[in-house]
Amino acid sequence: xxxxQIAVFLENRQGRIFELTEALKKAxxxxxxxxxxxxxxxxxxxxxxxxxxxxxxxxxxAGFTASSTDLIGIEVPDKPGELAEVLKVLDDGGIxxxxxxxxxxxxxxxxxxxxxxxxxxxxxxxIKNSKVKLLTQKLY
Amino acid sequence: xxxxxxxxxxxxxxxxxxxxxxxxxxxxxxYSNVPVYRxxxxxxxxxxxxIKSIDDISKLPFTVKQDLRDNYPFGMFASPLRDxxxxxxxxxxxxxxTVVGYTQSDLDMWSNVVARSLVTCGASADSMVQVAxxxxxxTGGLGLHYGVExxxxxxVPISSGNTQRQIMLMKDFKADVLCCTPSYAIYLAEEIxxxxxxxSDLNLKIGIFGAEPWSEEMRALIEKNLGIKxxxxxxxxxxxxxxxxxxxxxxxxxxIQEDYFYPEIIDPVxxxxxxxxxxxxxxxxxxxxxxxxxxxxxxxxxxxxxxxxCKCGRTLVRMERVTGRSDDMLIIRGVxxxxxxxxxxxxxxxxxxxxxxxxxxxxxxxxxxEVDVEVNDEFFSDEVRKLEDLKRKIECDLLSMxxxxxxxxxxxxxxxxxxxxxxxxxxxxxxx
Numbered sequence: 001x002x003x004x005q006i007a008v009f010l011e012n013r014q015g016r017i018f019e020l021t022e023a024l025k026k027a028x029x030x031x032x033x034x035x036x037x038x039x040x041x042x043x044x045x046x047x048x049x050x051x052x053x054x055x056x057x058x059x060x061x062a063g064f065t066a067s068s069t070d071l072i073g074i075e076v077p078d079k080p081g082e083l084a085e086v087l088k089v090l091d092d093g094g095i096x097x098x099x100x101x102x103x104x105x106x107x108x109x110x111x112x113x114x115x116x117x118x119x120x121x122x123x124x125x126x127i128k129n130s131k132v133k134l135l136t137q138k139l140y
Numbered sequence: 141x142x143x144x145x146x147x148x149x150x151x152x153x154x155x156x157x158x159x160x161x162x163x164x165x166x167x168x169x170x171y172s173n174v175p176v177y178r179x180x181x182x183x184x185x186x187x188x189x190x191i192k193s194i195d196d197i198s199k200l201p202f203t204v205k206q207d208l209r210d211n212y213p214f215g216m217f218a219s220p221l222r223d224x225x226x227x228x229x230x231x232x233x234x235x236x237x238t239v240v241g242y243t244q245s246d247l248d249m250w251s252n253v254v255a256r257s258l259v260t261c262g263a264s265a266d267s268m269v270q271v272a273x274x275x276x277x278x279t280g281g282l283g284l285h286y287g288v289e290x291x292x293x294x295x296v297p298i299s300s301g302n303t304q305r306q307i308m309l310m311k312d313f314k315a316d317v318l319c320c321t322p323s324y325a326i327y328l329a330e331e332i333x334x335x336x337x338x339x340s341d342l343n344l345k346i347g348i349f350g351a352e353p354w355s356e357e358m359r360a361l362i363e364k365n366l367g368i369k370x371x372x373x374x375x376x377x378x379x380x381x382x383x384x385x386x387x388x389x390x391x392x393x394x395x396i397q398e399d400y401f402y403p404e405i406i407d408p409v410x411x412x413x414x415x416x417x418x419x420x421x422x423x424x425x426x427x428x429x430x431x432x433x434x435x436x437x438x439x440x441x442x443x444x445x446x447x448x449x450c451k452c453g454r455t456l457v458r459m460e461r462v463t464g465r466s467d468d469m470l471i472i473r474g475v476x477x478x479x480x481x482x483x484x485x486x487x488x489x490x491x492x493x494x495x496x497x498x499x500x501x502x503x504x505x506x507x508x509x510e511v512d513v514e515v516n517d518e519f520f521s522d523e524v525r526k527l528e529d530l531k532r533k534i535e536c537d538l539l540s541m542x543x544x545x546x547x548x549x550x551x552x553x554x555x556x557x558x559x560x561x562x563x564x565x566x567x568x569x570x571x572x
Contacts, residue, residue: 007522009515011552037524042550046522063554065520098523116522 001135002070003114004052009065010036010043020045020064027058032139033103033114046101048114050140071114072123073135078104078111086113086132093126095119105139112139141453144259144291145252147399148454152447155455159402160193162427167191167200170433173218176211177201177435194402197425198413203437205238208378213239219431229277230377231476231543237277240377241431247286249428250380253397254287257386260395260454261371262346263317265292270313272306272320273351273474275299279381280351280474284319287383293317300324300474303331314343321474322354322362322370326505329365339367348373350382351474353462355572359391372461378437379424385459390451393458400428403457404436405445408466419444421466422459440467468566470500472507475544479565482511482546485537489530492518497556502570509546511538514553 010016017036024031034047049055052068059066076082083102090097098116105112112135117123127134143149150158168188170177180201181187190199208216209232217224225244229237242250263269269288273280281299288295296313298306300320306328309315318325325347332342344366350373362370374394375382384401385394396403401424405414408421422441426433441462450458470477479498487493495514500507513534521527531548538546557564 005522007520009520009550009552011550011555013552016552039524039528042527044522044524044527063552065515065517065553067517067520067522069522098525 001073001137002120003048003073003135003139004068005046005048005071005114005116006052006055006059006066006068008045008047008059010045012038012040012042017045019062020059023058023062023064024049024055027054029055029058032105033101035101037099046099048139069116070120071116072120072127073139074113074115074127075110075133075135076113078109082111083113089126089130089132090115090117090123093122095123095126108137142259142262142264143454144256148256148260148395148456150399150455152455155399156194158399159427160195162399163194163197163402163425164188164191166425166427166433167435170218170435174216174433176207176216197402197404197436200425200435202411202423203434205232205378205438208232208238209236212236214241216434217241217432219243224431226282228279228282228377228381230279231478231481238378240279242380243430246380246429246431249400250283250383251286251290253380253383253400254283255291256397257348257373257383258287258291258293258317260386260388260452261317261348262369262389263291263293263348267291267293267317267346268296268313268315268343269293269317269319270296270298270306270310270315272298272300272318272324273382278475279375279377283375283381283383284348303328307332307335307337310342310344311337316343316345317348318344318346318366318368319348319373321351322349322358323352323473323502323505323507325349325362325366325370326358329362330505333365342367344368347371350374352471353572355461356391358572374459374462376439378432378434379426379439380429384424388450388452388454392450393446393460395450395452395454395456395458396445398457400426402427403445403459405443406438408438408440408442416445416447416457422462440465440469442466470498470509470566470568472500472509472542472544475542477509477542477544481541482538485534485541486511486513489534489537490516490519492516494518495553495556495558496565498566500566500568500570507544507570509542509544510549511546512549512551512556514556515550516553 030050032048036043096118100115102113171188224241226242271284275281347370372387374385385396387394404423405420414420422439442464443459497512499510
């Protein structure tokens with residue numbers, strides 16, 4: 001199952017992250033999971049929210065540059081070694097992973113891992129032919 | 141007082157006669173050999189016989205950098221390629237370089253004015269001259285090089301960069317004359333101090349600095365930190381290269397070698413000639429060049445001229461320090477940079493022209509350029525790699541286009557100033 005994620009450009013300037021979260025607060029948008037990839041000059045905030053379309057609109061209006069992309073969602077039992085198993089399948093299949101991150105949603109026993117890959121179709125094919133479980137439920 | 145040429149102390153009257161003879165011959169030659177000049181003169185209904193003396197020069201049409209660009213590469217040459225023994229080039233406004241060509245006699249003339257310049261600064265045939273201007277298409281290195289050889293002094297053709305080696309050779313070869321950009325001279329002085337090398341270990345006495353504007357404050361700093369006398373050399377490749385004008389020990393303005401390069405000052409807006417003493421745009425006519433002679437070439441440098449007698453005894457007209465330009469050209473580490481060049485790289489790499497600003501600074505005495513580019517929806521990505529790749533591509537293309545490296549910084553949308561009319565694209569924080 002594909003999970004939509006928004007990404008926002010964050011110039012490395014004091015107060016910038018605050019302005020972003022203020023914009024989301026005003027639009028009454030809730031973030032499920034969030035991370036920031038940082039370089040010395042700027043950061044890219046990546047988030048899955050309860051209303052990505054509303055979030056994008058609010059952020060654009062507040063002067064942020066944002067884009068959205070689809071990630072592959074995988075469910076694994078919340079035990080040691082589960083991520084390693086998934087990565088082995090993907091590596092053996094020759095999949096290029098751009099980035100990934102994981103989180104646990106309240107009320108769900110399993111852990112969720114989100115992957116940005118360069119070839120979604122190829123990845124989905126490889127997963128279907130393996131023991132890896134795609135995320136089936138909606139996050140929101 | 142040491143003069144290299146009798147011309148340096150020629151009376152103003154004799155100079156005028158010489159200039160008039162040369163101008164008449166020049167106009168006959170360019171009218172016949174250079175289609176661009178024939179067309180310009182025909183458009184004004186001017187014939188070579190209408191030019192009888194130097195007083196008639198203001199009848200003649202101007203030449204601008206665009207003429208050289210429109211006739212790239214060799215359309216402005218007045219001699220056949222067979223007679224052109226060297227070409228040089230410098231930055232054009234976008235992409236294409238400005239090309240200049242020299243016959244053997246042009247090269248001899250150029251080395252002559254550089255030899256004059258060296259002697260004016262106190263060098264002699266016994267000097268050892270370290271030429272740390274860049275060698276190559278740029279006229280700085282080779283220009284000084286052949287002037288030194290003409291003078292009979294010893295040239296160390298080290299070119300620019302490799303500071304460690306510069307300092308080592310200064311100590312080992314004991315050069316008494318250093319030629320480079322003034323900002324590099326300050327940088328060298330700092331590196332020498334950092335290595336705890338006492339000035340007494342070096343033999344430097346004279347510095348001949350140019351290729352970028354510099355102030356009296358910078359001169360004082362260089363003289364103190366290197367223990368030398370510092371002189372200003374002026375030139376531009378379209379006219380010949382370094383050696384068009386040279387500072388003397390009285391530092392009251394650089395003496396223009398006006399037997400070869402006739403200067404005028406014009407109002408950059410009305411294009412009317414201005415009298416001695418008034419500030420305006422410097423225009424040159426190359427009186428004897430054969431390969432690519434130029435008539436009333438607009439330099440965009442702002443200065444004023446003086447024929448008041450100079451204490452050094454030279455009668456050649458003096459130009460005051462160039463304080464600004466009448467166009468938007470920047471000089472970064474001695475290299476000409478046009479904002480339009482940067483714009484063309486951004487348009488090519490970012491598809492949609494982003495809002496940008498150029499920030500120029502001088503850090504540790506070296507010029508820096510930073511191009512701030514606003515991120516827009518066109519090229520933003522959730523992947524750091526893609527943004528970094530784009531940044532690197534722009535930096536690579538800028539280096540290729542400008543010949544100096546520029547750092548690219550991605551900034552948020554709507555953070556760069558907008559204005560009605562012409563946007564202020566350049567912020568120059570250097571205090572020269």
